[in-house]
Amino acid sequence: MPSVLLSLVTWNSADSVEACLRSALAQTYSDFELWVVDNASRDDTCTRVEALAATDARLKLHRLPQNTGFCGGHNYALDRTQSDYVLLVNPDVEMQPDYLAQAVAAMQRDEQIGTVCGLLVQSLEADPYIDSAGMNALPDGRFGLRLHRQRVSEADLTPGYVDGADGALPLFRRRFIDDLRVEDHFFDPRFFAHKEDWDVAWRGRLYGWRTWFEPSCRALHPRQFLPANLRLRNRLASAIKTDAVKNQWLLLIKNTTPAQAPRLLLQAIPRQLAIMAYSVLFERSSLPAYRYVWQHWREAVESRKLIQARARRGWAAPAPQAVERPARPAGVGAPAFH
Template structure:
């Protein structure tokens, strides 16, 4: 029996495309393979594009219009579709494309030939009426200097040696590629398939390069042909003069992004040496002729840390090679080794990023999504979309009763988990490429030896920009006393996406609801007191800090009392000597109170800063000595809160900013 045909989505992104979109859509809707859906995502067109699409959509239920309020570019528009659908295959269609009736059926048949084929591309020609048309593209070639070029552009069909059957090519032009869904999800970096920093230029080069790095095939189907009258090539200086300064700067910026992100480590130096003459000429041209393109270099200077972090993720994934599909029979195991528990609440887009970051599930891993949402079922829909291609026996979704809080959700996750170990992946955090692989290799190499394993983590802001890396230099085990001392001295020691703990150990200890927003620190302290912790240097996850969440409301006497109760519990265990426990308590509360005062002053709220500093007068805090390292900060913040001066620049401000970020976001 032949394999069933995959489900198909056609994604079209428009921007002032009224002159071509109707012909494009009529050719799309006339395909002989008629079982598909079409999404047209419009980027705030000011012409009749939306009206034309809406008129056709009224006559064909397969066609759907999604009008965005702003221009998100080629990358943002297609990501909008890819993030909200789950078809087996996706055909990207430029609005100036015209398809022959058999095009979709032809490329789908090619996609089914080999699971390793991630992309299928046909021959794009500039006329369908001529017997020997001019070729627009037949895939792309990769050049030694990090660029890609259209194969056979501008040549007649009769002049080129096209093979009769399939041909592997270096890449696919973005005008009409057919992508496998598993390929799309594999190439995502921090949740994005297309890197939205590219906006609308060279993003197909980026996908083609990553495809090669990850071991996927891109094949040309020479018998599949479509019309594409291309109007612009970046190397054409006459056409370039007509472009906006933003488009010109993007072209410069995106080439540099490619060179920074994608060359393999052993090819990085050689690729840059080959690219240097051209890049030097581009820089000189920008200095002398096209000065607004210098914005590209300014952008990279401001964002080089984020770009380098992306490179690290891409290269880590590339080191794994191609991931074969997981067979359904492989997922049938008695008990998973790891349960990835994902508590969520009304943030479906962030939830999708978290779930996609997990990647293909090994047979001994399960996912448990525990949803506290009450207003709608968007998180449930997103879960089912994103996990549709994971083995059904390896993931479960639960909708919790109204009124459940974060502590309830955590307890429910522990109750529902089947794995011997549990990883809590909050919906606003995500795993790094190779993160799950690293975790599983560590667990499998020493099963059940450790009750707690703490990996490295990258701290990122809401825009996924790396703020710092939190890791140890070498793997080592902290005995209970040392582990408790560290967690009670440094409240940011444990970041959720980096903590893997024994399910049974967590269940036996349980969460203490009376600790409220300090219940995580309380659990880790008790877990470490009982079992210690293995510190693993590899970074496996990203922990997201939210500026909006950094309020001063938690810096009050009840929170201090709850934190003091954790120290009382540790005192009762006897795991730390009295002097070590007193030293940890002293540093902890100075960090905590000074970080809160700093946050209040950043918000220009001097009364709140004075209230927070007054916590030092609480009886159990007043008896604590002021460590020498914290005395200057305490004196400075006290003076600033009383005199109304602005926060100073320099070392004091930098120190307090670091402490406030580390402490505030961990409670």
């Protein structure tokens, strides 16, 4: 069994997937298997993936009959594999050849490290803008991209612990994945896409896991989705904006601890009420997010009970020999929100 699974979820990704896969297959750390889980693409994504798969047996294509989102696609791969580590790969990422080798080496620094994230840059110019260098936890229940839009030459790129990893290219330890499962899901399928990396980062911190930023891991990621930018937001599909609103409420419901609640909610609720007012006045396409949260309130509270109970136990060193999880039989994951 390969020691690393590279999990890549595609949906109409034909314009970028070949360059992404070529960079993955060119990694100097070669003990990996690469799964492409396609969410019912309507373009020629699968044709392009199949052509590359014919040249490298490590590349496997898994077609899903419906779009299960970022969360459902990666859950499909995580539930059916047993590798020691998993590298999530966005289809618009291009890695330097030693990204995986450097990330695996960084993971060995401390058994409490559950995630390693690298330096993602927005272009191939000599001194590019940084896309992300991990994430910072904000006091209102959100996460921000570390060093976003700073020039590489001007940023402090010291390796070290950070609050979380952006979802574009994190390396996860398998024990971390299995520990964070709630109702047998690593990624909450209700999120579909967007802010699921915030959810994982928050839950990991609650459980005592740590995230390491390793700048020697470097990759290209020309990010497009920034919902706080109103000019860009106006061009986004309604479903994307709805997910962004819905998932913030799910984050707060599930992950806010009793100790955090007074200060965090004092800062989070005014912002969320302002977003609700904005939706009513200017972005009515986002209002289904509130209906969804209302309809699924009880399920979110049940998830909260499980998360808070696990958080109270804190982090514990691994047992001498981990119990192997049986692979789940093939099939499609939880229904999509859309």
